[in-house]
Amino acid sequence: MSNTAPPPPPTEQTPPLSRARLWWEIAIVLALGLGQSAIYAIVALAYRLSSEVALGDQSTTLNPSRSDREFFDLLYQLLSITFALAPVLLVCYLLWSPRKPHLASLGLDGTRVGRDIGWGVGLVAAIGIPGLALYLAGRAAGLFVAVQPTGLGDFWWTVPVLLLSAARASLQEEFVVLGYLFTRLRQLGWGTWPIIVATSVFRASYHLYQGPGAFIGNLAMGLLFGYLYNRTGRLLPFLVAHFLLDATIFVGYPWAAATWPALFGLPG
Secondary structure, eight states: OOOOOOOOOOOOOOOOOOHHHHHHHHHHHHHHTHHHHHHHHHHHHHHHHHHSSSSGGGGESOOOOOSSSSSHHHHHHHHHHHHTTTTHHHHHHHHHSSSSBBBBGGTTTTHHHHHHHHHHHHHHHHHHHHHHHHHHHHHTTTHHHEEOOOSOSOOTTHHHHHHHHHHHHHHHHHIIIIHHHHHHHHHHTOOOOHHHHHHHHHHHHGGGGOOHHHHHHHHHHHHHHHHHHHHHHSHHHHHHHHHHHHIIIIIHHHHHHSSSTTTTOOOO
């Protein structure tokens, strides 16, 4: 009687996704997060443009308070941030490789971390200064609504929550717009520049609630991010850059706007 174990059954190869299945998958991923935001932003812009109040005299709040009771405001903020990351987890699941590094297709392989972070910091200066100039010019021209980065009270948890919100925006947008859409659109046979332009227009669309000027600014940011991501294939620099930009806006902007309200088009 032989003690030799029977050979394992042959490994089944996962069939490639059909084009129809890929498009359905993309639609579901976007509907769960940024695609939904884009639709709401377009409707919000139509509402603003049809209002009797001039666009330049309107305002929007990026991180509004969710309750007049401090504990529940904090709880709602944390729940909102947590559930907003569900599309990120879904994207990671869909792009997960059984072999390590599991997200190597996004350049998240644990190598060159310091270099990637350095590139991300460098991108902040390249985007942040022109972005601020564009916003101020857009406010003067009436193309931007007045953006209030936070409507939260002055609590011990305000800054940590704003930093978590910046991290949420970075993870959600860059994993979906750069990492996921670039991968899937390539699988659909799209060329490099159609992907860069399409993802940039999409990125700009869910910022339309801030006015047409926000569309222009985020379109430019998307084109730069898309071009560089296509060249490097590494997602970490853009996660770092996006986080630092939003953290600066959410935490630093209120101080600057309070110090120089006329410059930002806010009442003194």
